[in-house]
Amino acid sequence: MxxxxxxxxxxxxxxxxAAAQTTPGDLVRCGDTDADTSIRACTTLVASTGQSDDTLAxxxxxxxxxxxxxxxxxxxxxxxxxxxxxxxxxxxxxxNRGNAYFNKRQADRALQDYNxxxxxxxxxxxxxFYGRGSIYSGRGEYDRAIADLNAAIxxxxxxxxxxxxxxxxxxxxxQSGHAIEDYDQALHxxxxxxxxxxxxxxxxxxxxxYDRAIADxxxxxxxxxGPALFRSRGIAYRATGNSEKALNDFNAALRPTPSxxxxxxxxxxxxxxxxxxxxxxxxxxxxxxxxxxPDTFQRKGRAEFFLGKWGEAMVDFQKNLSLDPSNxxxxxxxxxxxxxxxxxDAGGMEQQAGKVRLTEWPAPIVNLLLGKMKPAIAIALGSxxxxxxxxSQQCEAQFxxxxxxxxxxxKEGAATHLEAALGICSRAVPESLGAKLExxxxxx
Numbered sequence: 001m002x003x004x005x006x007x008x009x010x011x012x013x014x015x016x017x018a019a020a021q022t023t024p025g026d027l028v029r030c031g032d033t034d035a036d037t038s039i040r041a042c043t044t045l046v047a048s049t050g051q052s053d054d055t056l057a058x059x060x061x062x063x064x065x066x067x068x069x070x071x072x073x074x075x076x077x078x079x080x081x082x083x084x085x086x087x088x089x090x091x092x093x094x095x096n097r098g099n100a101y102f103n104k105r106q107a108d109r110a111l112q113d114y115n116x117x118x119x120x121x122x123x124x125x126x127x128x129f130y131g132r133g134s135i136y137s138g139r140g141e142y143d144r145a146i147a148d149l150n151a152a153i154x155x156x157x158x159x160x161x162x163x164x165x166x167x168x169x170x171x172x173x174x175q176s177g178h179a180i181e182d183y184d185q186a187l188h189x190x191x192x193x194x195x196x197x198x199x200x201x202x203x204x205x206x207x208x209x210y211d212r213a214i215a216d217x218x219x220x221x222x223x224x225x226g227p228a229l230f231r232s233r234g235i236a237y238r239a240t241g242n243s244e245k246a247l248n249d250f251n252a253a254l255r256p257t258p259s260x261x262x263x264x265x266x267x268x269x270x271x272x273x274x275x276x277x278x279x280x281x282x283x284x285x286x287x288x289x290x291x292x293x294p295d296t297f298q299r300k301g302r303a304e305f306f307l308g309k310w311g312e313a314m315v316d317f318q319k320n321l322s323l324d325p326s327n328x329x330x331x332x333x334x335x336x337x338x339x340x341x342x343x344x345d346a347g348g349m350e351q352q353a354g355k356v357r358l359t360e361w362p363a364p365i366v367n368l369l370l371g372k373m374k375p376a377i378a379i380a381l382g383s384x385x386x387x388x389x390x391x392s393q394q395c396e397a398q399f400x401x402x403x404x405x406x407x408x409x410x411k412e413g414a415a416t417h418l419e420a421a422l423g424i425c426s427r428a429v430p431e432s433l434g435a436k437l438e439x440x441x442x443x444x
Contacts, residue, residue, distance in 0.1 A: 294327065
């Protein structure tokens with residue numbers, strides 16, 4: 001996921017500025033900290049005759065920087081292009097052109113400029129490492145992201161954005177404890193930092209600390225209410241069993257513009273309340289809004305699965321798998337539904353499994369469904385040295401083993417594992433809701 005971020009700016013002066021210029025007064029005004037003053041002075045300077053390439057390169061760079069401060073990214077890029085043409089070793093222009101591309105969400109071009117700037121200036125700037133680290137984080141390259149953000153913080157220890165971004169990388173890589181530490185530091189440096197409050201709330205929720213999560217979401221909503229915050233708080237309320245407040249927040253999140261993710265969350269709430277018709281209506285609307293999003297089909301299929309609509313679930317899981325053929329969960333759900341529907345497709349399973357990522361968790365569950373692994377071994381392989389990943393994987397191991405045993409008509413064994421899943425799983429994850437609904441079906 002490519003995270004939205006405010007423009008990254010590099011406050012780095014050119015060495016020996018005044019001494020190198022034939023018109024230092026004009027160039028000093030061109031480099032004024034007020035963007036409009038800078039743009040006017042730089043425009044006059046680049047339009048004048050007799051200026052050296054060095055002077056013009058600096059003028060284009062300053063004006064590009066001022067456009068960047070005003071979030072006018074296209075003219076900024078045009079000026080940085082001119083500056084780099086005149087001075088190919090201008091690392092400052094390269095770095096800030098990277099910022100303009102980043103804010104235009106052209107991550108590949110931004111990354112190339114950041115890399116080129118670092119080749120010219122290996123010590124870098126704190127904000128350069130921050131920008132590159134944020135791109136790596138958005139691409140799921142968390143180790144590289146954290147390394148760059150470490151460098152940014154080392155260069156600038158009072159850099160709240162870098163702490164927040166590193167917190168995001170830790171959270172997305174399943175290290176919620178480290179994430180909370182970074183969000184704490186970001187909020188120490190900037191107490192009203194909205195996205196750090198939201199991030200810390202998300203990290204607390206990932207650790208099933210829902211009261212702490214709700215407290216952070218409350219503060220963030222008090223600063224600037226928005227659909228994402230209402231959705232996050234609604235998920236936390238649902239996890240605490242407060243369905244009424246959860247529905248209020250999901251409704252608030254849906255008010256500006258319907259979102260498939262929020263519809264799915266509200267659908268899960270209705271499903272938990274036993275309002276199956278309203279749940280299926282929300283899941284169907286989510287698919288209509290995002291017909292190319294594999295997750296919407298998986299969530300609709302899960303709802304049908306838990307309601308015993310095996311054939312309909314298979315259709316949605318098949319669509320999920322066709323849109324995301326390497327997703328092991330799409331494979332798992334499709335073949336659990338097929339087994340519950342009484343369809344034996346061992347050959348098709350083997351063929352589809354060949355496209356699934358089997359180098360990491362939940363590979364043991366896939367192998368369990370393929371008949372290549374015993375339930376106890378699959379559960380044992382869910383253990384992990386990291387506490388957060390261990391909880392998540394043990395939750396899934398118990399749940400999916402329980403589902404597998406239901407396909408083998410071992411209701412007693414299935415109930416044991418589903419009850420274990422309920423005791424382990426965060427109440428915000430689908431496996432928790434699934435275990436609860438399956439146990440209800442079993443009369444437990």
